[in-house]
Amino acid sequence: MTGQSDDFSHLDRVGRAVAGVGAKPRYVVVAVLGGAVLLAWLLLAGMAMRGAQAGLAGSVPGGSLLRDLPTIPLPTVLERFVALCVGPAPFQAYSISQFSALATMWFLMAVATMLPSAAPMIRTYCEIADTARIKGEPVVHPLILVAGYLAVWLVASLAFAGLTLGLQAIAPDGQAFGPASGVAAAVLLGAAGLYQFSGLKEACLKKCRRPFSILFARWSDKPQRIFRLGTEQGIWCLGCCWALMLVMFAVGIMNLFWMVLLGLFALLEKQVNGRLPSRIAGVILLVWATALLLVSLC
Numbered sequence: 001m002t003g004q005s006d007d008f009s010h011l012d013r014v015g016r017a018v019a020g021v022g023a024k025p026r027y028v029v030v031a032v033l034g035g036a037v038l039l040a041w042l043l044l045a046g047m048a049m050r051g052a053q054a055g056l057a058g059s060v061p062g063g064s065l066l067r068d069l070p071t072i073p074l075p076t077v078l079e080r081f082v083a084l085c086v087g088p089a090p091f092q093a094y095s096i097s098q099f100s101a102l103a104t105m106w107f108l109m110a111v112a113t114m115l116p117s118a119a120p121m122i123r124t125y126c127e128i129a130d131t132a133r134i135k136g137e138p139v140v141h142p143l144i145l146v147a148g149y150l151a152v153w154l155v156a157s158l159a160f161a162g163l164t165l166g167l168q169a170i171a172p173d174g175q176a177f178g179p180a181s182g183v184a185a186a187v188l189l190g191a192a193g194l195y196q197f198s199g200l201k202e203a204c205l206k207k208c209r210r211p212f213s214i215l216f217a218r219w220s221d222k223p224q225r226i227f228r229l230g231t232e233q234g235i236w237c238l239g240c241c242w243a244l245m246l247v248m249f250a251v252g253i254m255n256l257f258w259m260v261l262l263g264l265f266a267l268l269e270k271q272v273n274g275r276l277p278s279r280i281a282g283v284i285l286l287v288w289a290t291a292l293l294l295v296s297l298c
Contacts, residue, residue: 026126029142033115033122040112043078047105048256050082102164106157109248111150113263114241117270118149121211121233128215138221148230149237156238160245167249182296185250189289195243196282204239205278208270241266247285 084101122142129139167184195201207214211233218229244262251258269277 025139025141025143026123026130029122029126029146032143033119033146036111037115040108040115043108044105044112044259045256046078047082047085048254099161099165102161103154103157105253106160106164107150107154109245109259110153110157113259114153114237114266115150116263117208117241117266118146118233118237120270121149121208121215122146124211125215128212128219132219140221140223140226144223144226145230145233148227148232149234150230151227152231152234152238156242156245163249164253183293186289186293186296188246188250189285189292192243192246193282193285193289196278196285200239201243201278202275204236205269207236208233208240209273240269244281 081101081104084098085105122145125145126142129142133139214233215229218225220226220229244266247262248255248258265277265281269281
């Protein structure tokens with residue numbers, strides 16, 4: 001891309017519009033990422049509705065509303081995917097298909113809740129890329145950076161899928177989709193709450209809040225280096241938010257209300273300087289965990 005040297009005057013109006021979009025990749029990035037986040041939320045909402053109608057989500061906020069909504073027919077592939085994730089029958093034997101479906105479900109949750117919080121980092125890269133493009137320097141497309149970022153969450157989704165199957169194996173009813181109960185929920189919430197006060201959490205947050213210096217210092221015109229830069233940013237994001245994802249096990253994996261809440265909190269936490277949001281969330285989670293533990297043991 002050569003920036004100011006681009007001349008599309010010989011094209012018609014449609015051609016100039018298409019060429020202009022190609023010359024400014026941020027428009028493509030916004031369209032692709034916006035569509036991906038929207039699609040992820042739509043699929044998760046459909047899965048939450050099917051889970052509620054099958055009675056798998058337990059008593060969660062909005063559960064009755066989801067149960068009363070009409071069933072929307074889905075393509076066969078999606079029906080199979082939803083059935084593997086929230087089917088009414090407990091898994092009798094683990095399989096690659098079931099594990100893959102659960103990993104995909106967790107990855108959709110990461111795209112829906114965590115990708116929006118990475119918007120400042122992606123926007124910063126686009127701004128640096130635009131400056132380089134105007135100077136006539138070669139630029140790696142921002143989607144390469146996003147691919148590296150999402151690759152980290154894909155690996156994390158595999159781990160969360162394995163944890164889901166492990167919890168399902170010890171769940172009394174053979175299901176791990178509803179809220180955890182008793183000591184198990186208290187342990188999960190307590191771990192998430194304690195992590196909010198850790199130095200590692202704060203270090204990761206600082207990296208996420210100030211992406212410019214890292215992106216500028218590590219700037220490259222080689223795709224593999226930008227992909228690696230994206231993975232590093234993904235690791236910082238995972239370091240911020242992995243413990244919060246444990247909350248989903250305590251409140252119910254298909255709890256759409258908590259998905260939205262955690263997504264908004266992740267976005268807020270990365271935008272507000274200081275440790276106050278993290279500590280408030282940590283206190284709430286620890287008080288909640290203590291209350292659950294006392295109720296379970298009494």
